[in-house]
Amino acid sequence: MPSPAPEFNAGDAAEAWHRIHHRATTPVAVDNSLPHHRHMEAPGASDQGGARRHEDLIEAIAARADRPAFAELFSHFAPRLKAYLLRLGADPASAEEVVQDAMLTVWRKAASFDRRQAGAATWIFTIARNRRIDRLRRERRPEFLPDDPALVPAPAESGDAVVWTTQVEGRLRAAIESLPAEQSDLIRRAYFEDLSHREIAEASGLPLGTVKSRIRLALQRLRERTDDLA
Amino acid sequence: MPDTVPAFHPDPEVLLAYAAGSLDEAGSVLVATHLALCPGCRSELGRLEALGGALSAGLPPAPLAADALSAIMARLDEPEESPPAPTPEFDEETRRSVPEPLRSYLGGNLRDLPWRWRGFAVRELPLAIGASATDGGIRAALIRVRGGAALPAHTHTGVETTLVLSGAFLDGPSRFGRGDVATATSADDHQPVAVPGEECLCFAVIEGPLRLTGPIGRLFNRFVRL
Numbered sequence: 001m002p003s004p005a006p007e008f009n010a011g012d013a014a015e016a017w018h019r020i021h022h023r024a025t026t027p028v029a030v031d032n033s034l035p036h037h038r039h040m041e042a043p044g045a046s047d048q049g050g051a052r053r054h055e056d057l058i059e060a061i062a063a064r065a066d067r068p069a070f071a072e073l074f075s076h077f078a079p080r081l082k083a084y085l086l087r088l089g090a091d092p093a094s095a096e097e098v099v100q101d102a103m104l105t106v107w108r109k110a111a112s113f114d115r116r117q118a119g120a121a122t123w124i125f126t127i128a129r130n131r132r133i134d135r136l137r138r139e140r141r142p143e144f145l146p147d148d149p150a151l152v153p154a155p156a157e158s159g160d161a162v163v164w165t166t167q168v169e170g171r172l173r174a175a176i177e178s179l180p181a182e183q184s185d186l187i188r189r190a191y192f193e194d195l196s197h198r199e200i201a202e203a204s205g206l207p208l209g210t211v212k213s214r215i216r217l218a219l220q221r222l223r224e225r226t227d228d229l230a
Numbered sequence: 231m232p233d234t235v236p237a238f239h240p241d242p243e244v245l246l247a248y249a250a251g252s253l254d255e256a257g258s259v260l261v262a263t264h265l266a267l268c269p270g271c272r273s274e275l276g277r278l279e280a281l282g283g284a285l286s287a288g289l290p291p292a293p294l295a296a297d298a299l300s301a302i303m304a305r306l307d308e309p310e311e312s313p314p315a316p317t318p319e320f321d322e323e324t325r326r327s328v329p330e331p332l333r334s335y336l337g338g339n340l341r342d343l344p345w346r347w348r349g350f351a352v353r354e355l356p357l358a359i360g361a362s363a364t365d366g367g368i369r370a371a372l373i374r375v376r377g378g379a380a381l382p383a384h385t386h387t388g389v390e391t392t393l394v395l396s397g398a399f400l401d402g403p404s405r406f407g408r409g410d411v412a413t414a415t416s417a418d419d420h421q422p423v424a425v426p427g428e429e430c431l432c433f434a435v436i437e438g439p440l441r442l443t444g445p446i447g448r449l450f451n452r453f454v455r456l
Contacts, residue, residue, distance in 0.1 A: 065306075079293060079294055087289065095292075139255040141251070148323060148402050150333075191286070194406075195252060212241070212243055
């Protein structure tokens with residue numbers, strides 16, 4: 001069984017925050033009137049201390065097969081992906097394999113990255129999640145196709161609603177720290193233990209209804225903390 | 231017909247499990263097919279995936295094997311393994327009624343599939359989806375019900391989740407139309423009825439064996455496994 005969740009320590013969280021937000025500014029107010037991707041590429045945003053944002057690295061890989069950019073991205077994300085896979089019960093050798101597999105997918109699929117749809121950490125997380133299902137659980141990962149003729153598009157009035165995804169990632173990380181432990185633990189277990197809420201209820205001895213209502217309360221809180229960004 | 235937005239959605243903890251990657255394959259097919267029909271849930275999925283990104287990127291890094299970086303740099307020019315299998319062509323009815331990813335699991339057009347009759351007004355097509363299909367824990371099926379007809383009354387030992395693909399059915403006071411997800415637990419003894427005038431096509435994922443209730447149902451139990 002996985003051991004209890006190692007809590008984020010404040011130093012790690014702050015470090016991670018600054019890696020994502022290379023500008024040392026705290027994004028308090030969001031001006032939704034600006035075209036988002038342009039705003040995020042504002043002059044100065046990408047040359048803080050010579051470091052490039054992770055989103056810039058992925059775009060450099062897509063634009064010109066930029067190997068140094070990939071090496072930088074790998075050095076940051078691969079050890080975190082390995083930690084994620086270990087938490088999900090993979091043995092170290094399989095975890096390394098899935099990390100290699102996922103990062104190779106990042107290299108090959110970089111052109112499909114769209115920072116208006118997802119931040120770098122989110123996009124890489126979804127790739128690792130899917131590669132794990134494929135390689136370790138040996139199942140397919142069914143997903144909708146954005147260009148499916150049967151897909152019901154978003155109503156026209158929300159067509160411009162672009163999510164500030166890197167801000168969402170940072171805001172969510174802060175928000176989950178502010179949840180009561182009984183709620184944040186369940187959310188972490190949902191991502192890191194490969195258990196259904198029913199199995200979480202059995203493993204924790206909590207009634208299923210309690211698990212469901214705590215998860216719903218936690219998700220509601222996280223929504224409230226990010227609704228202004230969507 | 232204008233697109234309408236679904237009124238009934240997967241339970242929040244089920245969408246969370248799909249975002250986290252812990253939902254079984256059959257349940258994931260149902261959720262992802264609902265997502266194709268529900269812009270609101272697609273938006274919520276984006277938030278839940280961002281949460282996964284934030285949590286996984288916030289984990290304390292685990293040291294990699296010493297040669298991990300050089301190993302992957304050496305692999306960047308490898309050709310991609312096999313190109314994805316070509317997707318089969320479907321007829322207009324199938325493409326319109328059944329969004330991806332469910333469509334790819336059908337194996338043919340709706341009109342050509344080996345439907346099995348279940349009573350006078352109900353046809354069923356079991357689908358083998360994922361690893362759990364072989365161990366018997368979770369079953370998935372397409373179900374067509376003639377307009378105005380009732381499904382056999384039944385209860386289940388586990389949860390039954392139904393996604394409406396075309397037509398509509400009434401279950402108690404609720405009307406479930408295209409894209410709607412109905413979730414019934416073992417506590418529900420229910421008898422959904424298809425809305426008259428149009429056949430209702432559904433995709434159902436059922437955990438645990440079904441138990442039919444009512445006099446006809448009890449007879450049914452002896453020789454069918456719905």
